[in-house]
Amino acid sequence: MTAEPDAFRRNRTAYRIAEPLITFHHAVVRPESAQLSRRRGAAQVWERSRATFLSKVVGPHFERLCREWVEWHAEPATFGGMPIQVAAGTVADPEARTRHELDVVVHGAVGQDQGILLSVGEAKWHKRMGVEHLARLRRVLRLLEARGIDTARARPACYSGAGFTSDLHAAEARGEVVLVDLERLYTES
Known part of the structure; x- marks a missing residue:
């Protein structure tokens, strides 16, 4: 977990999971664990989860890389x-x-x-x-x-x-x- 202070508001800090793999697990795998445990429908799970993956995992990681x-x-x-x-x-x-x-x-x-x-x-x-x-x-x-x-x-x-x-x-x-x-x-x- 990282604590990132806001650039304009000293009293505001954002807490983020530092490791993208753990973020992926929490954002994508956990919500779909029941479907994934049945070992079928992985393509449908990915189709449902792709937008979440891009916005919750890849996007924040790319933002951090840019900083x-x-x-x-x-x-x-x-x-x-x-x-x-x-x-x-x-x-x-x-x-x-x-x-x-x-x-x-x-x-x-x-x-x-x-x-x-x-x-x-x-x-x-x-x-x-x-x-x-x-x-x-x-x-x-x-x-x-x-x-x-x-x-x-x-x-x-x-x-x-x-x-x-x-x-x-x-x-x-x-x-x-x-x-x-x-x-x-x-x-x-």
């Missing part, structure tokens, strides 16, 4: 500063009566200044990301700015295992977003 990449491998130029604290976070949206969950929030150092918000990001393992994800991250940055957080240096970032739309690549070319795909995650900094 680790930022913390240990991303060059300072990627986010415009040296990453110091990388975490997940939640931001309330009172107008929409919801909250936004962020998978990768980067605070870091720029020159002598410490604790600067460098990036807010979203990670999707099995979904191709598009400009709608960038629009959501921009909304989050506006909400943070309204709360008095300096977002002047913050860069939106999208992390995807399935790729990005051409519109999102165009936004990256204009310097509006940082894109991290599997190739970058595993071969570049």
Whole structure:
């Protein structure tokens, strides 16, 4: 079990099972144990459980890998500063009566200044990301700015295992977003 503090709410901590195999057992195997013990219908069990597997096992594991990449491998130029604290976070949206969950929030150092918000990001393992994800991250940055957080240096970032739309690549070319795909995650900094 790991305790992960929220990037924006000091009094909020998320507790997660650290080992993906144990997460898989709790999310997929246990709920289907009666069916699996009969040794038939495995294909139907998998069909019913695939979405749960992607959202409860693979998704959180990919999010953690993205945070680790930022913390240990991303060059300072990627986010415009040296990453110091990388975490997940939640931001309330009172107008929409919801909250936004962020998978990768980067605070870091720029020159002598410490604790600067460098990036807010979203990670999707099995979904191709598009400009709608960038629009959501921009909304989050506006909400943070309204709360008095300096977002002047913050860069939106999208992390995807399935790729990005051409519109999102165009936004990256204009310097509006940082894109991290599997190739970058595993071969570049």
